[in-house]
Amino acid sequence: MKQVTLFNKDFTKKEDLAIPFELNNDSISTPAVHQVVVSLLARRRQGNACTKNKALVQGGGAKPFKQKGTGRARQGSTRSPLMPGGGTVFGPTPRSYYKKVNKKVMNLAVKSILADKLNAGKLFVFESFDFTGKTKDMAAFLGERNLESTLLVCESKDNPGIRGIKNLRKCRGLGVEGFSVYEAVKYENLLIDQKSFNKLIERLG
Secondary structure (H helix, E strand, O other): OOOEEEEOOOOOEEEEEOOOOOOOHHHOOHHHHHHHHHHHHHHOOOOOOOOOOOOOOOOOOOOOOOOOOOOOOOOOOOOOOOOOOOOOOOOOOOOOOOOOOOHHHHHHHHHHHHHHHHHOOOEEEEOOOOOOOOHHHHHHHHHHOOOOOEEEEEOOOOOHHHHHHOOOOOEEEEEHHHOOHHHHHHOOEEEEEHHHHHHHHHHHO
C-alpha cells in the first residue's frame, strides 16, 4: 500500500499519514465514478425546451374544410399535427434530468478518486496553505512544481488560495464541502490541506 505523504508549506515531506483503509487499485471503481459524473452533468441541464402539442395550439374550433368532395384527406381540426401550424408530435417539454446517486456510490467514487490520484503520484496533502490570494503568486507556486492542471481543495471556500487560482485557465479551487468528483477527474493534480483531507476520510469511513 502506498503511504499518503504530508507536505509542509515549502513542499517538503513532513511525515506519512495513517488512514483507516487502504487506497490502492482495488479501491478504484470506474463504474461508480462514471455514474456520479453522469449524474452531475445531467443536473446541469436546464430542461426547459418546450413545444406545443395538439392540446396547447390555439384555435382549431371549426372544421377546416368539408368532410367530402375536396379530394383531400379528411381533417377535423387545424390543431392536428398533420396541418400547417398544428401541434408537434412527441416534442420536448420541460423536464428534470435529475439522476439519483446513492450515498454509498458517491463515497465509493470519492474513494476511487483519492486512490487513483495517490497511485498516480498526483495527490498532494499539505499541512496547511499559506497563499496570498494573488494569481501571480499562485501561478509561480504551481509552475515551479509542474502542477499546471490542478484542483485545489481547502477547508473553507473563503481561503485566499481559491481566490488566487480562480483566473488560472487549467486550475480550479473548491471548499471541501463542495468537493466534486467531476472536477477531480477533470484536473490532473489534487492539492488538499490536511483538515480537508481528514474530513473526506471521515466521510468515507
